[in-house]
Amino acid sequence: MKSIIISLIIGAAIIWGSAEYTAGVEKISAQLSSDCRGICRLIEEENFDGAVSGAEEISFYISEKRGIMDATGKHNEMDEIEINLAELKVFAQNKNKTEALAKCASLEFLFERLPKNFRLRIENIL
Numbered sequence: 001m002k003s004i005i006i007s008l009i010i011g012a013a014i015i016w017g018s019a020e021y022t023a024g025v026e027k028i029s030a031q032l033s034s035d036c037r038g039i040c041r042l043i044e045e046e047n048f049d050g051a052v053s054g055a056e057e058i059s060f061y062i063s064e065k066r067g068i069m070d071a072t073g074k075h076n077e078m079d080e081i082e083i084n085l086a087e088l089k090v091f092a093q094n095k096n097k098t099e100a101l102a103k104c105a106s107l108e109f110l111f112e113r114l115p116k117n118f119r120l121r122i123e124n125i126l
Contacts, residue, residue, distance in 0.1 A: 022115070022119070025068065025069070025114060028068065028069070029112065032111040033111045035054060036058070039051050039055060039088070039104055040104040043100045043101055044101070046097065048092045051092040052092045052093055055089045056089070059085055062085075077110070077118070081110050084107050087099075087103050088103035
């Protein structure tokens, strides 16, 4: 009887932890997508200094949340985001509107699919 209760407690903890993790990833995704749309607007208005500042803020936010994202072991996805952010900064610094907007679109796509790519699954944990 004792082992059944312990198993139920462990199972409940796993389910609760998974739900919290998923909610956290969805919140991060929504925040990053919103920030990225703001940067796109700044670039469209040719406010390149504001866009660079916004990209740096996103980089800082990602570095703060990196621990949550690394829990699933999808380092290549985060690396791709960081590479695109670095390229966005360079394009914005050089006032290359077309390339900067293209990087914004790529980042928006990557941010929107974060919840799908960072789902907590057994193969990600093991």
